[in-house]
Amino acid sequence: MKRFIKRLTVVAAVGMFIVLIQGSLVTTTDSGEGCGQSWPLCNGRFVPGYALETMIEYSHRFVVGIETFLIVGAGVGAWVFWRKRTEIKIFAPIMVGFLVIQALLGAAAVMWPQTPEILALHFGVSLIAFASVVLCAAFIYEQGKWDRLRDRPLPAYFRTALFALLGYTYLVVYWGAYVRHREASLACTDWPLCNGEFVPVLEGPVGIVFGHRVSAALLVIGVFGLLALALKVRDSRPDLFWGTVACSVLILAQGLSGAIVVWTRLDVFATLSHGMFVSLYFGALCYLALHSFPRQRNAEELLPLFEDDTAPQPGRVQAPATS
Numbered sequence: 624m625k626r627f628i629k630r631l632t633v634v635a636a637v638g639m640f641i642v643l644i645q646g647s648l649v650t651t652t653d654s655g656e657g658c659g660q661s662w663p664l665c666n667g668r669f670v671p672g673y674a675l676e677t678m679i680e681y682s683h684r685f686v687v688g689i690e691t692f693l694i695v696g697a698g699v700g701a702w703v704f705w706r707k708r709t710e711i712k713i714f715a716p717i718m719v720g721f722l723v724i725q726a727l728l729g730a731a732a733v734m735w736p737q738t739p740e741i742l743a744l745h746f747g748v749s750l751i752a753f754a755s756v757v758l759c760a761a762f763i764y765e766q767g768k769w770d771r772l773r774d775r776p777l778p779a780y781f782r783t784a785l786f787a788l789l790g791y792t793y794l795v796v797y798w799g800a801y802v803r804h805r806e807a808s809l810a811c812t813d814w815p816l817c818n819g820e821f822v823p824v825l826e827g828p829v830g831i832v833f834g835h836r837v838s839a840a841l842l843v844i845g846v847f848g849l850l851a852l853a854l855k856v857r858d859s860r861p862d863l864f865w866g867t868v869a870c871s872v873l874i875l876a877q878g879l880s881g882a883i884v885v886w887t888r889l890d891v892f893a894t895l896s897h898g899m900f901v902s903l904y905f906g907a908l909c910y911l912a913l914h915s916f917p918r919q920r921n922a923e924e925l926l927p928l929f930e931d932d933t934a935p936q937p938g939r940v941q942a943p944a945t946s
Contacts, residue, residue, distance in 0.1 A: 628700035632760035635693040635718075639753040640902060642690050645683040646749060647898035650742075650803055651891055654679040687726060694722050694756060701759055709919050714759040721752035743800035746898075750796065753902060754909040761910055772862045773918050781852050781863070782915040788845045789908055795838045796901055802835050811836070814885040839878060846874045866911045873904035 648654070654676040665681045698715040705711045728745045731737065762770070802808055810828035811817035817833050825833060846867075853860075853867040877900040883893040 624700075625704055628697065628704060629760075629763050631693065631700060632697045632756065632763055635690065635697040636753070636756045636760045638686070638690040638693050639749075639756050640899075642683070642687055643746075643749050643753055643902050644895055644899055645679075645686055646746065647895055648891070649680055649683050651889070651894045652676065652679055684729075687729070691722060691726070694718055694752075697756070697759065701763065705763065708762075710762050710913070711759070714755050714762065718752060718755040718759060721748055721755060725749050725752055739801055739804035742804040743797055746800040747793065747797050750793075750902060750905050754906050757906045758909055758913050762913065769862050769914075770918065772860060773914055773916065775859050777856065777860060777863070777915060777917075778852075781849075781856065784849055784852055785908075785911055785915055788842075788849055789912055791845065792842060792905060792908060795835070795842050796905065798835045798838060799901070802832055805831065807832055808884065808889060811885065814882045839881065843874050843878055846871050860914075862914050863911060866907060866914065869907045870904055870911065873900055873907060876900045877904055 652675075665677065665684065698719045701711050702715045706715075725745065725748045728741075728748060732742060732745065805828065807828035810832040811823070813819065815836075817823040817829065817836070823829050823833055850867045850871050853864045857864040877897065880893060880897040880900055884890070884897055887893045
């Protein structure tokens with residue numbers, strides 16, 4: 624059963640990633656009204672008639688329904704077997720709670736007109752739900768392995784810089800989602816310039832898009848600044864170093880995909896890749912946040928709760944068999 628729950632957390636994390644991409648597809652193709660103002664049914668029917676927008680919206684709802692069972696099962700299973708660890712006491716309620724909030728926001732967006740500010744919040748909530756499931760899966764799989772690296776000392780300035788970057792990342796992501804829901808993505812018709820100017824007139828949609836570009840550029844600088852700090856602790860904390868390397872690669876891919884979105888005039892695949900890279904980047908950054916904190920004091924004593932009863936535990940002597 625423990626093995627099943629471990630694998631279930633991974634399946635739930637992958638499912639949540641698919642939900643995020645499908646949500647981006649709904650926004651990109653303007654399929655949010657594909658089921659009309661009917662929820663949880665689609666145009667008043669359990670199985671709606673075929674239309675492209677309807678199928679996109681309906682498939683998104685269908686996957687969210689499956690993902691609900693996966694996350695609830697993973698959350699309950701993690702709580703049953705690993706509830707003595709503080710991390711599970713945090714992740715399990717968050718992954719279930721934010722999934723519910725996400726579903727309610729989606730239902731509200733269908734049944735009542737929403738402002739771009741509220742619609743952008745939907746993606747932010749989905750990101751937190753995704754990150755919490757990823758952290759739950761990573762935490763369970765790392766027991767007795769890379770999890771032990773968290774006991775090694777870490778300079779306080781690294782954690783401070785990391786959480787400042789995490790908070791700033793969330794603001795930049797929200798700003799980007801707002802640009803999409805404001806339908807202002809092409810207010811700047813070229814890249815890296817904006818309408819042929821290095822600094823355009825900062826008003827209306829142009830000012831919103833240009834502000835997002837500047838904030839995204841600062842985010843890239845911040846990630847590479849964190850990488851410079853991670854280099855200083857590379858020998859003692861390889862988990863943080865390689866995690867920061869992953870964040871650096873993903874944030875560059877995110878920036879490039881944003882440029883391609885403009886160059887291709889909102890090509891569907893380019894727009895989806897933009898949402899995909901930011902989701903993976905945010906998940907990797909949250910993983911670093913988890914590893915920036917030491918384990919609870921009795922974590923090593925709780926290792927038997929995470930290991931198979933018959934498997935030798937790392938760093939422990941297996942008791943001899945008795946007749």
